[in-house]
Amino acid sequence: xxxxxxxxxxxxxxxxxxxxxxxxxxxxxxxxxxxxxxxxxxxxxxxxxxxxxxxxxxxxxxxxxxxxxxxxxxxxxxxxxxxxxxxxxxxxxxxxxxxxxxxxxxxxxxxxxxxxxxxxxxxxxxxxxxxxxxxxxxxxxxxxxxxxxxxxxxxxxxxxxxxxxxxxxxxxxxxxxxxxxxxxxxxxxxxxxxxxxxxxxxxxxxxxxxxxxxxxxxxxxxxxxxxxxxxxxxxxxxxxxxxxxxxxxxxxxxxxxxxxxxxxxxxxxxxxxxxxxxxxxxxxxxxxxxxxxxxxxxxxxxxxxxxxxxxxxxxxxxxxxxxxxxxxxxxxxxxxxxxxxxxxxxxxxxxxxxxxxxxxxxxxxxxxxxxxxxxxxxxxxxxxxxxxxxxxxxxxxxxxxxxxxxxxxxxxxxxxxxxxxxxx
Amino acid sequence: xxxxxxxxxxxxxxxxxxxxxxxxxxxxxxxxxxxxxxxxxxxxxxxxxxxxxxxxxxxxxxxxxxxxxxxxxxxxxxxxxxxxxxxxxxxxxxxxxxxxxxxxxxxxxxxxxxxxxxxxxxxxxxxxxxxxxxxxxxxxxxxxxxxxxxxxxxxxxxxxxxxxxxxxxxxxxxxxxxxxxxxxxxxxxxxxxxxxxxxxxxxxxxxxxxxxxxxxxxxxxxxxxxxxxxxxxxxxxxxxxxxxxxxxxxxxxxxxxxxxxxxxxxxxxxxxxxxxxxxxxxxxxxxxxxxxxxxxxxxxxxxxxxxxxxxxxxxxxxxxxxxxxxxxxxxxxxxxxxxxxxxxxxxxxxxxxxxxxxxxxxxxxxxxxxxxxxxxxxxxxxxxxxxxxxxxxxxxxxxxxxxxxxxxxxxxxxxxxxxxxxxx
Numbered sequence: 106x107x108x109x110x111x112x113x114x115x116x117x118x119x120x121x122x123x124x125x126x127x128x129x130x131x132x133x134x135x136x137x138x139x140x141x142x143x144x145x146x147x148x149x150x151x152x153x154x155x156x157x158x159x160x161x162x163x164x165x166x167x168x169x170x171x172x173x174x175x176x177x178x179x180x181x182x183x184x185x186x187x188x189x190x191x192x193x194x195x196x197x198x199x200x201x202x203x204x205x206x207x208x209x210x211x212x213x214x215x216x217x218x219x220x221x222x223x224x225x226x227x228x229x230x231x232x233x234x235x236x237x238x239x240x241x242x243x244x245x246x247x248x249x250x251x252x253x254x255x256x257x258x259x260x261x262x263x264x265x266x267x268x269x270x271x272x273x274x275x276x277x278x279x280x281x282x283x284x285x286x287x288x289x290x291x292x293x294x295x296x297x298x299x300x301x302x303x304x305x306x307x308x309x310x311x312x313x314x315x316x317x318x319x320x321x322x323x324x325x326x327x328x329x330x331x332x333x334x335x336x337x338x339x340x341x342x343x344x345x346x347x348x349x350x351x352x353x354x355x356x357x358x359x360x361x362x363x364x365x366x367x368x369x370x371x372x373x374x375x376x377x378x379x380x381x382x383x384x385x386x387x388x389x390x391x392x393x394x395x396x397x398x399x400x401x402x403x404x405x406x407x408x409x410x411x412x413x414x415x416x417x418x419x420x421x422x423x424x425x426x427x428x429x430x431x432x433x434x435x436x437x438x439x440x441x442x443x444x445x446x447x448x449x450x451x452x453x454x455x456x457x458x459x460x461x462x463x464x465x466x467x468x469x470x471x472x473x474x475x476x477x478x479x480x481x482x483x484x485x486x487x488x489x490x491x492x493x494x495x496x497x498x499x500x501x502x503x504x505x506x507x508x509x510x511x512x513x514x515x516x517x518x519x520x521x522x523x524x525x526x527x528x529x
Numbered sequence: 530x531x532x533x534x535x536x537x538x539x540x541x542x543x544x545x546x547x548x549x550x551x552x553x554x555x556x557x558x559x560x561x562x563x564x565x566x567x568x569x570x571x572x573x574x575x576x577x578x579x580x581x582x583x584x585x586x587x588x589x590x591x592x593x594x595x596x597x598x599x600x601x602x603x604x605x606x607x608x609x610x611x612x613x614x615x616x617x618x619x620x621x622x623x624x625x626x627x628x629x630x631x632x633x634x635x636x637x638x639x640x641x642x643x644x645x646x647x648x649x650x651x652x653x654x655x656x657x658x659x660x661x662x663x664x665x666x667x668x669x670x671x672x673x674x675x676x677x678x679x680x681x682x683x684x685x686x687x688x689x690x691x692x693x694x695x696x697x698x699x700x701x702x703x704x705x706x707x708x709x710x711x712x713x714x715x716x717x718x719x720x721x722x723x724x725x726x727x728x729x730x731x732x733x734x735x736x737x738x739x740x741x742x743x744x745x746x747x748x749x750x751x752x753x754x755x756x757x758x759x760x761x762x763x764x765x766x767x768x769x770x771x772x773x774x775x776x777x778x779x780x781x782x783x784x785x786x787x788x789x790x791x792x793x794x795x796x797x798x799x800x801x802x803x804x805x806x807x808x809x810x811x812x813x814x815x816x817x818x819x820x821x822x823x824x825x826x827x828x829x830x831x832x833x834x835x836x837x838x839x840x841x842x843x844x845x846x847x848x849x850x851x852x853x854x855x856x857x858x859x860x861x862x863x864x865x866x867x868x869x870x871x872x873x874x875x876x877x878x879x880x881x882x883x884x885x886x887x888x889x890x891x892x893x894x895x896x897x898x899x900x901x902x903x904x905x906x907x908x909x910x911x912x913x914x915x916x917x918x919x920x921x922x923x924x925x926x927x928x929x930x931x932x933x934x935x936x937x938x939x940x941x942x943x944x945x946x947x948x949x950x951x952x953x
Binding site: 174456471478489 | 877
């Protein structure tokens with residue numbers, strides 16, 4: 106039996122409004138995830154500002170960590186030595202790791218500016234060096250693995266070829282290389298319950314021709330990732346693997362990508378490459394209609410309240426997004442009436458809770474006035490409490506969405522929520 | 530009956546080794562403090578990085594907030610409007626507020642450099658302006674209250690006169706004035722259980738003559754603080770007041786100060802002005818022998834483990850110190866074998882807890898390797914977990930010290946602890 110199984114409890118597919126919403130249970134070696142679920146972002150094996158011991162009270166069922174970041178520091182070998190990512194971060198619940206594709210292409214000097222295809226001689230040079238350098242974590246000696254003159258003349262942070270991607274660390278500029286096999290190898294070392302195939306994330310500015318080429322390469326990488334995973338019997342019994350649908354902003358490519366990946370034996374699917382969420386939200390339902398309905402679907406990197414309703418209605422089961430912690434650190438707080446900026450002077454003597462409907466410890470114990478004071482006086486407790494509240498706000502919203510699906514009133518719940526929730 | 534009462538449960542005074550150690554219970558309107566006790570520093574109505582809902586699990590019985598900081602932001606009127614500091618910060622246990630004396634003299638451009646006595650004409654100018662400006666929180670118009678040319682020519686941040694201190698905010702350079710009456714008025718607004726008389730903190734470099742003059746002024750301010758407090762019947766029934774022993778590094782002045790304050794009707798005593806802790810630790814026992822033994826004694830701003838043993842042996846009941854949170858933010862962690870710097874590379878693959886003897890949630894759930902990783906990758910969770918552990922380490926140490934006094938083996942416990950605890 107596969108380590109990851111998905112059971113649909115209730116679905117509302119095919120009714121008049123055409124929603125594909127469903128509630129289910131995603132079982133993993135470290136416990137079940139009731140879906141739809143918000144997946145907290147734990148990039149470096151921690152959710153920023155939140156201790157893993159707080160996850161249960163905040164309704165965090167599962168987190169997604171990042172292969173690129175953990176590979177760079179502390180390295181997958183150290184985490185493996187620690188007994189895997191669960192032991193390393195002190196969380197015994199379900200964990201996902203993203204493949205690192207997004208970060209390889211997006212971090213550093215500027216996504217979309219420094220990535221390009223290689224000319225044929227460049228590619229051959231990299232292919233040759235890759236053969237000897239692959240799998241190394243150390244700073245790679247430039248004569249063997251990387252033509253520094255070439256890199257300098259390109260000014261590139263990431264160079265794609267058929268076999269993989271050579272890139273520079275955003276931390277110290279050191280040179281590294283990921284291939285599908287290497288990404289899977291790292292994810293095996295990290296030991297998350299759900300891992301992702303290695304994909305190429307294209308620039309939103311890429312033209313159709315390049316987008317198609319990158320998508321087709323991503324499909325070949327998906328196949329290689331899947332083989333690398335299934336070929337490791339031990340890890341294949343402990344970890345599930347998701348493929349990632351690509352295709353940028355082109356609906357026909359997205360559907361083609363979903364069709365191709367659906368034909369592969371993945372345990373679930375991620376919808377990726379969402380640099381501009383408007384591009385993807387509009388075609389989610391079409392993509393999900395192509396994907397096998399008995400398998401779980403994860404929307405990568407999108408999770409504002411209004412997006413989650415669109416996602417759920419389009420058949421998405423899980424979401425991850427940095428908004429609760431990133432907004433929280435900057436004083437942006439979710440409320441049932443929309444987001445507020447707590448450092449604004451209007452909250453200086455507002456002695457009510459952040460959100461009267463919220464059940465989190467912050468709302469039960471602290472006022473807007475107090476959180477405002479913490480931000481105004483630059484106390485780190487401000488971002489901490491804001492992040493806690495925001496995470497709970499989102500996990501609770503998804504809990505309510507799930508309940509509304511089970512109760513058969515998802516659309517009613519959505520309409521009431523969105524009529525009160527002001528977008529700014 | 531006074532709002533603050535102190536009961537000594539056991540004392541070891543007068544035995545062969547001459548220790549004055551005692552265990553007791555300090556009762557306040559917001560609950561009891563079992564002494565000896567470590568008082569967590571909550572300068573701006575929060576302990577840095579720690580939510581007040583975590584206090585019970587961390588063994589934090591009480592905190593000390595700061596009058597100077599809370600006066601500047603958000604202002605005592607706002608906190609009073611919020612229902613007092615307990616409601617404002619969401620902590621229903623005992624709270625102290627320091628008088629602001631230390632901060633007025635120590636913050637900003639550099640303690641000990643910019644403070645001096647006024648010449649007579651300068652003093653008259655300030656006295657005249659003080660009469661109109663006192664009690665104002667707003668930025669004070671310079672012609673009325675403060676001679677900007679004078680201030681500029683002095684380059685001073687704090688100017689002392691008989692009536693009080695004029696000072697500039699370390700936040701925005703605005704001009705303010707504290708007198709003993711104003712400090713008490715602010716502390717009445719904040720509403721802590723234990724408030725402190727307003728004192729002058731002298732530079733460690735001050736000569737004997739100035740130290741004596743400042744001490745005598747502090748005694749007059751203590752009397753005025755006490756009258757201002759006792760004169761407010763409502764507040765006097767809700768809040769206790771401590772006087773602060775001064776006298777700098779001169780033993781005879783410290784004893785004179787203790788004698789003078791002992792003759793006043795304070796509810797307890799703080800030992801203050803500890804810019805150089807070596808100066809004060811050596812004469813603590815003499816100071817405490819002069820102070821009335823039935824009243825509680827607080828050592829202001831000193832609380833390293835080795836200091837607490839000296840303090841307790843000298844008859845101190847409570848301590849406050851920023852070390853657990855300040856060290857914690859910088860990666861300095863207390864262990865029963867001494868302090869360690871967790872970002873050091875020796876801890877990269879140390880999978881044991883910070884301190885095997887510690888009962889805190891951090892030691893129970895996380896390894897040194899994980900905390901090291903969080904510091905190395907600049908995750909805010911590192912300072913948070915480090916602060917949590919350090920606070921629990923100190924509250925637990927003092928709990929053990931208390932128990933050793935009750936069990937009659939304080940000195941044995943001290944000797945065993947200190948033989949293992951390496952000072953660096």
